[in-house]
Amino acid sequence: MDKSPDKKRQQVFTLAVEVGRAPGDDLPEGSTGAMLLCYASGIDEAEAVRETVAVLKQAGLNPIEVEGHGTRAEREADGDEIDEDEGALMDRALEQNAVIVALMTPTHDED
Template sequence: MSEKPKRPHHVYTLLVEVGRKAGDGLPEGASGAALMCYASGVDEDEAVRETVAVLKTADMNVLEVTGYGSLEEREAEGHDIEADERALMARARDENSVVVAQTTVFREGDEADG
């Protein structure tokens, strides 16, 4: 029996918008949040699926996920990627995991898109 060659994993930058749900851990008065995540996957679809699954286990109500591409794709587009961001991406790749790098809490009345 031949084993399939392992496909290389990349780390994708994802912005995840979440709404409120009981037990979500967001502060009182929050209407939701945006989470900047770095997720490992063989492709962006897998990284999104894994991120949504992890956040659901944390009782998060995932509303929308926006992908910004892999590290290589972002570099090709000329994004300025700081050393601390690269370190979090390396951690996500090495641990084959999802790393939530930043959380921005929305409050009632906040403009989510502006």
């Protein structure tokens, strides 16, 4: 019996991840952490978040907070314009069942 219609499909979720400092994290000297823009595949957002946190920890980063921004379809329904480059990264995350870090912006304490 084929159960494929009952299976949920992998989707790509856009996640904003705040990371703090960790020994050997390769973040710029003087930064307090970084904000990451990630595209992660998963059956649901919870799975995408779990996978992203695991991959970032494995890479020596210290995830503090993850904020979900939805799937491509959800974002487009909300009026977000997704350009060709961003779409290609989302497609890659889906094809490779991967977490793609698209942007890393170091953070600094405000004095």
